Amino acid sequence: MLPLRSFCQVAWLLKCIRDAGIPIAVVIVVNRYFLRSSIGLRNVGLLVLLAALLVPQRSVHAFETDQYNLPPQSLADIGNEVSEHVEAALREAVEKVNAEIVVRQKCLAASTDKAKLKGCGSPASETSRLEELRSEDRIAREVFERLGGGVPPFTRMGTWMDSHRFVARPARYRTSYLKSIFILNPFIALTISPTVNLYGSEFGTDKIAHIFQQGYTYYRMSRRAQAEGAPPLEARERAVRWGQKSERTFYGTLVGGVYSNGDLAANYAGLKFYEGLTHAVRAGDTTRPAVVELKDGLWRINDDVNVREALLKPFISDHLNEALNPSIFTKNLGWRGFIRRAVKKRSCEQWIRRYPGLSREGLDERSRALRLWYGEDYGFTDSEHFVTIANTCFEDDGPDSLKNRER
Numbered sequence: 001m002l003p004l005r006s007f008c009q010v011a012w013l014l015k016c017i018r019d020a021g022i023p024i025a026v027v028i029v030v031n032r033y034f035l036r037s038s039i040g041l042r043n044v045g046l047l048v049l050l051a052a053l054l055v056p057q058r059s060v061h062a063f064e065t066d067q068y069n070l071p072p073q074s075l076a077d078i079g080n081e082v083s084e085h086v087e088a089a090l091r092e093a094v095e096k097v098n099a100e101i102v103v104r105q106k107c108l109a110a111s112t113d114k115a116k117l118k119g120c121g122s123p124a125s126e127t128s129r130l131e132e133l134r135s136e137d138r139i140a141r142e143v144f145e146r147l148g149g150g151v152p153p154f155t156r157m158g159t160w161m162d163s164h165r166f167v168a169r170p171a172r173y174r175t176s177y178l179k180s181i182f183i184l185n186p187f188i189a190l191t192i193s194p195t196v197n198l199y200g201s202e203f204g205t206d207k208i209a210h211i212f213q214q215g216y217t218y219y220r221m222s223r224r225a226q227a228e229g230a231p232p233l234e235a236r237e238r239a240v241r242w243g244q245k246s247e248r249t250f251y252g253t254l255v256g257g258v259y260s261n262g263d264l265a266a267n268y269a270g271l272k273f274y275e276g277l278t279h280a281v282r283a284g285d286t287t288r289p290a291v292v293e294l295k296d297g298l299w300r301i302n303d304d305v306n307v308r309e310a311l312l313k314p315f316i317s318d319h320l321n322e323a324l325n326p327s328i329f330t331k332n333l334g335w336r337g338f339i340r341r342a343v344k345k346r347s348c349e350q351w352i353r354r355y356p357g358l359s360r361e362g363l364d365e366r367s368r369a370l371r372l373w374y375g376e377d378y379g380f381t382d383s384e385h386f387v388t389i390a391n392t393c394f395e396d397d398g399p400d401s402l403k404n405r406e407r
Contacts, residue, residue, distance in 0.1 A: 064182060064256055065193040065204025067323035068347040068389070069175045070354055075197035076168035082198055082208075083312045085160065086147065090277075090311065093142035094292060094299045097133055101298055104130045134294055136278035140219060143277060148212030148270075153251065158209035162194065172196055172205070179346060181339045188256055199313050203320035207266040211315060214251070214263075215270010218243065222271060236271065240379040243267045247379075257330035261380050265319035265370070268378035273315050283314035284374040318370060319378075323347075324363075325370040326386040340387045348393035363390035 107120035108127065120126060132138055147157040162172075172194035175181075182188040193204035218239035225235035243264050246252070253259045272281050278290050288310050293302050301307060318324050329336040352358055367388060371380045 064188045064191075064258055064260075065195065065206050065262075065322055066175045066181055067195055067202060067204070067321050068181055068343045068387075069179055070347070070350040071170070071173035071195060071202075073170060075170055075173060075195065075202065076166070077197050077200065078166045078168050078171050079197075079199040079313065079316065080308070081164075081166050081168065082161070083308055085164075086157075086312050087307050089146035090143055090291065090307070091301070093139065093146060094301065097138060097142055098298045101130065101133045104133065105297070130297075134297065134299075137223060139277055139292060139299060140216070140274045143274070144212065144216040148209070148216050150213070152213060153206075153209060155209040155213045157212045158205060161196065161205040161208050181342045183342070184333070184335055184338055185257065188258075198316045201316055201318050201321060203262065203318075204322070207262060207320040210263050210266035211270035211273060213270075214243065214246075214267040215272075216274055218267055218271035219274035222275075237377070239271060240264070240268065240377065244379045244381065253328075253330060257332065257335060259328040259381065260322060261327060261370075262320050262322045262325045264379040264381075265317075265325060265373060268373050268376070269315040269317075269319070272373075273312070276314075281314070282374070286314065288314060318366070319373060323389055324367055325380075326367065326383075326388050328381065328383045328385065329387060331385070336385060336387065340392055343387055343389070343392045347389065351389050351393060358389075360390045360394035363388065363394075 103119075104126050107117055108123060108130065110117045110120065111123040111126065121129070148155050150156055150159070173196075174194040175192055177183065177186070177189045180189040180192060182192065193206040195202050196205055218236075221239040221242060222232070222235040225238045226232060230238070247259050247263055248254070251263065272283065275281055276288060276290065277292055280287055280289050282288075289302055289304055291302055291305055291307060291311055292299050294300075305311075329339050331337075367390065371382075372378070
């Protein structure tokens, strides 16, 4: 054990970290470094738990999620309420860009007069600004600022999802610390993303943040690649490969020990969301027209689109559910094996009770269908070591199969 003096010094240091507002993700990275050092595991656990307890609740944000543990009662479907909020952000973005277009048009019209309007530039600069305002990238950026803006991994939309008082209830379910599959990592267990239900799919609110923030990063990378001459499919592939790298490092394995296929699916859905603002977009068997269009020099909502129904819903699916679309957990310190045992102990009975006709074959088939996003590659990474309801709650293929998967 740590001597009392050292314990007090550590407590003081962690309080300084908290007061300085250092992001919890940074502390997690530091903690993972110590896990690889010679400090005793018991002392490391004490440091981790103490740090977690010192984090004030108002500063807690969600990094990972847990759909293995089901809500005690069915969650209300808040899809329409969330779509209403997203639609309001879109309309606000369109209004702002149009207002600026009107100003620039007045500047350009007055450029031939002797009296130059205040705040106006040269005719060439005003023409250039109008061109930028009428570009699809500008609309995407304005929407991003209202939904995905924030210091990664925090977003305005994610904060809204975690704090908004929804009319439909219960709207959220957050797994308790003692029941969490992440109990061995208090930082994750105490900052876990609550589960919500949108249009019949249950997933963590962190996926909404991925759609609007990392999805926008995908969009920008794809647009840049296309500007360099890459065809659209290759441009998307570049973004997907970047997403896989980020999931292995600062958005996943390096920080939290979790490589999330659900996160990658959310990123890709976000790319399609931003592309679909100004272009027709396909999701499954359905092709939806662009949501906004440029007419007479101004942006307007497409009258042929039911915005409330079509703006967000096509991008919500079971791909975002981490129990159905499994993650790869690190095997360090036996974490993967612990998670499997926790699922078997707490989650199996919940799933079998809620879904009486559940079968291993049905679950496996469902998960296989989620390896592509409606036939498109979003970067799904396969593993022999997935922890799924199918391979944990139902009879194993053989006596050594579970043992081999936990390695």
